Amino acid sequence: MNIMNKVMSNKWIIFLYTLPAILLIAVLILIPLFLSGYFGLMKWDGIGAMEFIGLDNYIVALQDAKFWQSAKHSFLLAIFSGLSLIGYLAVALILASKLKGTNLLRKIYLIPMLLSSVAIAQLWIKVYNPSNGMLNSILMSLGVDNPPAWLADNDLVLFAIFVPIIWQYAGFYILIYYAALKNIPESLIEAAKIDGASPLQIAMKIKIPLVMNVFKVTIVLSFVGSLKYFDLIYVMTGGGPNGASEVMASYMYKLAFSSYDFGYGSAIGFLLLIITLIVTIVVRRATANNEEIQY
Amino acid sequence: MNFKRAFTFPAMLLVLALFLAACSGDDGGEAEATSSSDAKTVKFMHLWPEGSSAQHHRVVNEIIADFEAEHEDIKIELEVLSNEQYKDKITVLSTSDELPDVGMTWAAGYMEPFVNGNKFAALDDVVEGELADDFVAGTLEAFTINDSVHGLPLELNISTIFYNKQIFDEYGLEEPETLDELNEIVATLNENGVNPIALGNRDAWTGSMWYMYLADRIAGDKDALTQAINREISFEDPALVKAAEEIQNLVDADSFISGFNGLADEEAKSMFMSEQAAMYLIATWDLPNFTTNEDVPQEFRDSVGYFKFPTVDGSGTTDSYVGGPGVGLFVAENSDVKEEAKTFASYFVQQWGEKAVTDVGVIPATKVDTDALDLPQMYVDVLDDLNAATNITLYADVQMSASAAQVHLDMIQALFGGEVTPEDFAKTHEETLSQE
Numbered sequence: 001m002n003i004m005n006k007v008m009s010n011k012w013i014i015f016l017y018t019l020p021a022i023l024l025i026a027v028l029i030l031i032p033l034f035l036s037g038y039f040g041l042m043k044w045d046g047i048g049a050m051e052f053i054g055l056d057n058y059i060v061a062l063q064d065a066k067f068w069q070s071a072k073h074s075f076l077l078a079i080f081s082g083l084s085l086i087g088y089l090a091v092a093l094i095l096a097s098k099l100k101g102t103n104l105l106r107k108i109y110l111i112p113m114l115l116s117s118v119a120i121a122q123l124w125i126k127v128y129n130p131s132n133g134m135l136n137s138i139l140m141s142l143g144v145d146n147p148p149a150w151l152a153d154n155d156l157v158l159f160a161i162f163v164p165i166i167w168q169y170a171g172f173y174i175l176i177y178y179a180a181l182k183n184i185p186e187s188l189i190e191a192a193k194i195d196g197a198s199p200l201q202i203a204m205k206i207k208i209p210l211v212m213n214v215f216k217v218t219i220v221l222s223f224v225g226s227l228k229y230f231d232l233i234y235v236m237t238g239g240g241p242n243g244a245s246e247v248m249a250s251y252m253y254k255l256a257f258s259s260y261d262f263g264y265g266s267a268i269g270f271l272l273l274i275i276t277l278i279v280t281i282v283v284r285r286a287t288a289n290n291e292e293i294q295y
Numbered sequence: 296m297n298f299k300r301a302f303t304f305p306a307m308l309l310v311l312a313l314f315l316a317a318c319s320g321d322d323g324g325e326a327e328a329t330s331s332s333d334a335k336t337v338k339f340m341h342l343w344p345e346g347s348s349a350q351h352h353r354v355v356n357e358i359i360a361d362f363e364a365e366h367e368d369i370k371i372e373l374e375v376l377s378n379e380q381y382k383d384k385i386t387v388l389s390t391s392d393e394l395p396d397v398g399m400t401w402a403a404g405y406m407e408p409f410v411n412g413n414k415f416a417a418l419d420d421v422v423e424g425e426l427a428d429d430f431v432a433g434t435l436e437a438f439t440i441n442d443s444v445h446g447l448p449l450e451l452n453i454s455t456i457f458y459n460k461q462i463f464d465e466y467g468l469e470e471p472e473t474l475d476e477l478n479e480i481v482a483t484l485n486e487n488g489v490n491p492i493a494l495g496n497r498d499a500w501t502g503s504m505w506y507m508y509l510a511d512r513i514a515g516d517k518d519a520l521t522q523a524i525n526r527e528i529s530f531e532d533p534a535l536v537k538a539a540e541e542i543q544n545l546v547d548a549d550s551f552i553s554g555f556n557g558l559a560d561e562e563a564k565s566m567f568m569s570e571q572a573a574m575y576l577i578a579t580w581d582l583p584n585f586t587t588n589e590d591v592p593q594e595f596r597d598s599v600g601y602f603k604f605p606t607v608d609g610s611g612t613t614d615s616y617v618g619g620p621g622v623g624l625f626v627a628e629n630s631d632v633k634e635e636a637k638t639f640a641s642y643f644v645q646q647w648g649e650k651a652v653t654d655v656g657v658i659p660a661t662k663v664d665t666d667a668l669d670l671p672q673m674y675v676d677v678l679d680d681l682n683a684a685t686n687i688t689l690y691a692d693v694q695m696s697a698s699a700a701q702v703h704l705d706m707i708q709a710l711f712g713g714e715v716t717p718e719d720f721a722k723t724h725e726e727t728l729s730q731e
Contacts, residue, residue: 045697046390048412129562130554131490131571149554151497154712157557240497241556242709257386259698260408 033273040267045260057267066243067268070251071275073158077165077247078226078279084166085173085218089211092177093203106178113171121235124164125151151237154244161245165232169225173218180214181207216287223283227276248272334367335632337639338395340374342381342622347561349590350583350655357654358646362639369635389414394627396636397643400446402437402620403689404696409625415445416626416633421641422447429645434620434660437689447644448660449651450621452578453681454504454604457585461598462489462573470602472613474512474541477605481550484573493572494555495563499704500692502555502711504576504617505545507691508604510538512611518686523728524694530725531718539717541607542710556712568595576604578618579677583656586671601673603680612685619689620660695728702727 007013040057042050061067091109095102112120127134130149139147150160184207192202208215230249233239239246239254246254252272256265339359343351352375359371374395376384381399388394394414400406409415422435422444431451438446463469463480466487471477481491496502510520514534523530545551552563552572560577567575568584568591584591585599603613624640626633648661653668658681665678692700706723709715715723 045408045412046386047408047414125562128557130557131552131566149557151557152554152712153557154714237497237557240499240705240708241712242705242714254701257383259701260386261698262390 036266036273037270038266039263040270042263042266044263044266046256046262047260050263053263057264058271060264061267061271066246067248067251067271069243070239070246070248073245074227074229074247074249076158077162077229078223080162081166081169081222081226082219084170085215085222088170088173089177089208089215091170092174092181093207095174096178096181096207097199106174109174110171112168113175115168117168117231118235120164120168121232124161124232125236128160152241154241157237157241157245161232161236164236165226165229168232169222173222176214176218177211180211184210219287220280220283224276224280227279228272248275334370335635336370336372337397337632337636338372338374339639340376340381340385340395340398342376342378342399344375344377347377350588351657354647354650354654358643358650361646362642365642366635366638369632369639371639392629394629396627396630396632397640398625398627399449399622400625401622401693402446402448403440403693404700405693406438406446406625407440407696410440410445414628416628416630416637417443417445418447418626418637418640419444421637425641426644429648429661431660431662433687437620438623446623446625447640448620448623449644449647450580451619451658451660451681452580452621453616453618453677453684453687454508454576454578455601455616455677455680456574456576456604457567457581457599457601458574459567459570459572459598460600462570463600470600471605473605473609474509474607478545478548478550480573481545481548485549490552490566490572491549491574492551493563493567493575494551495558495560496551496555496708496711497558498560499707500690501560501563501576502542502707503691503704504578506538506542506707506710507617507688508576509541509607510535511615511617511686511688512604512607513537513541515610518688520691521688521694523724524691526728530728531721535724536717536721539710539720543713543717546711546713551711556708570595570598578621580621580657582658582674582677586673587656599673601677614680614684615686616680616684616688617690618687619693623660696731699727699731 039050041052041054043053043056044050095106095109115123126132128136128150130136130147130152133150135150136147148156151157153160188206189202192206197205228249229247230253233245233247233250234253237245239250243251248268249272252265252268255261255268259265341355343355345352359373363369363371385394385398385400389409389412392414400409400415406415422430426447430448434448434451435444438444438448458470462484466483466489468480468483471480484491494501494505507520511518514520514532519528519532519534522528523532523535552558552566555563563572564575564577564581564584566572585596585601588596604617606613624643626636626640630636644661648659648663649668651657651659652663652665652670652674656671656674658678665675691703695703703724706715706720710717710720
């Protein structure tokens with residue numbers, strides 16, 4: 001310990017050890033970030049010469065109904081993923097209890113996490129296929145005459161894609177909660193049992209308060225992840241039909257790579273960053289802990 | 296203090312090593328390149344992967360092998376991606392000035408930013424030299440921008456409605472010549488629980504072809520759509536609005552498979568090819584699947600026929616087509632091996648012509664004498680139709696600039712989905728096109 005303290009008290013060494021990570025982040029994230037803000041000031045088709053047009057792109061973006069529609073969809077996704085966390089916590093509570101079979105269930109919940117996004121997308125495209133898909137086959141055998149065409153229906157498509165997105169991350173959050181729950185000292189629960197607490201009381205009054213800090217972190221994670229979400233939307237619908245499932249990231253992509261408007265696309269990308277930053281700050285404020293709960 | 300030094304030293308070494316590693320990366324690459332400089336490498340990217348375009352893929356490999364055998368000082372380095380991924384990658388590569396020496400491009404509006412951004416080399420010398428008079432009239436023009444050729448066309452396509460003869464026979468149906476007859480066929484098929492038309496409108500260019508054909512037929516002799524795109528007439532022309540109305544009539548009559556707006560073209564095609572839908576409008580690049588492709592069951596290939604897009608209320612002629620040149624070859628302007636790249640591109644085009652006919656079964660953009668060749672009947676028929684064509688309207692999304700094309704494709708999805716009225720559909724197009 002003594003050596004460690006000596007090393008850690010030397011500012012130069014701290015600087016040296018963190019330097020590689022900072023360099024990587026600067027080159028891979030920070031510099032491109034400012035560059036995209038800078039490109040947002042340009043009229044640029046991504047191929048030819050750039051022309052400086054000031055804040056025009058940003059002003060247009062703020063009045064762009066399609067951008068705000070995609071922002072609304074991103075926020076809807078954030079809210080739904082946030083709500084799904086409660087379900088994951090409930091599942092994790094069950095998995096962390098000493099019931100038979102939880103070991104197997106834990107592994108089953110993890111499987112979606114091991115699949116790549118594209119594989120998941122292809123899987124769910126097949127599930128949602130209007131005439132040959134699993135979902136509509138089941139619905140028809142249950143007597144539904146005209147099951148919806150999930151990915152083609154403007155009112156349904158967004159929610160139809162939310163299902164696999166939320167399903168995809170189930171394992172990740174359950175695993176985090178599971179680890180946090182396993183960290184709770186057994187003695188606390190034993191003591192509560194001796195005092196006559198019911199399993200529900202133990203869960204609500206001991207377990208959940210003790211994993212609250214972890215829960216707050218995951219709220220931020222799921223919000224940020226949802227706002228910048230792209231993968232399944234791109235593969236499953238490309239934001240269509242006519243923007244009904246467009247989110248901010250897919251709109252940015254479409255502008256830059258399909259419409260060859262890199263200047264405007266970059267501006268949207270920069271706005272996406274600002275929106276995500278603001279939301280992160282707000283969510284962290286809202287969930288800030290006034291008191292550390294310890295038993 | 297000794298302990299401290301023991302930690303500082305390795306830390307500095309580590310940082311130094313990372314720096315060196317980062318800096319030396321480029322040197323390593325150059326060293327490799329120079330060591331093999333006696334044989335020049337031409338990078339070639341194409342969009343016919345083995346899985347989805349087996350015959351194209353094989354023929355390309357044959358041509359490359361022949362070329363390398365004839366030109367021992369040139370090596371071809373190959374990269375293959377499927378259509379959509381190819382488009383994405385080309386954009387990224389051109390932004391970072393790393394285009395392959397030879398690659399594939401689409402004509403007109405698609406290649407305009409590349410030409411204006413000075414990414415594609417002018418190929419006038421190649422076209423005027425050994426390839427003079429090789430191309431079918433009209434194909435080269437689509438690749439000509441600012442009076443100079445920037446792409447060597449490979450394909451020529453027209454679109455027709457392919458249909459399943461077995462299904463038609465079963466219900467006593469005949470090839471329609473008018474839209475009314477087509478509507479009757481759709482009604483009969485729907486009564487019998489057969490999906491009439493396969494359409495994958497998530498790839499909205501497929502829906503766009505339906506719209507373009509209706510516009511062409513309704514407008515009669517004048518090429519209204521092209522004129523509207525060229526700003527000679529307004530997009531709110533009655534013919535273009537009427538065509539949008541007819542699209543919605545088709546949709547309302549359940550002409551297309553359910554959920555078409557959420558299906559990709561590949562999914563729609565597989566429904567037609569697994570006999571789950573009776574008709575499918577696509578361009579002749581899919582001819583091999585209906586004629587020579589051994590991976591498709593013979594029984595299905597035998598049961599496929601085609602008819603020309605019907606006329607609407609006596610207006611229009613069936614000899615007018617939606618189609619045009621497909622992909623062509625470009626040579627990168629900043630290529631280090633530009634001359635070798637041009638040699639390869641020129642060689643490829645010459646070899647492609649006959650092989651495209653005999654081995655792939657698609658129609659090349661170069662003239663080929665087909666009399667001496669043994670070809671599938673459907674292929675010969677399509678060639679005859681092409682020769683008798685009075686007009687070929689180039690795909691709308693290729694004619695338009697990239698951003699206008701995106702609006703067009705979104706609007707097509709909205710029109711098919713019943714989200715916009717035909718009037719608003721035309722109005723949005725007019726506003727977008729007039730802004731450019």
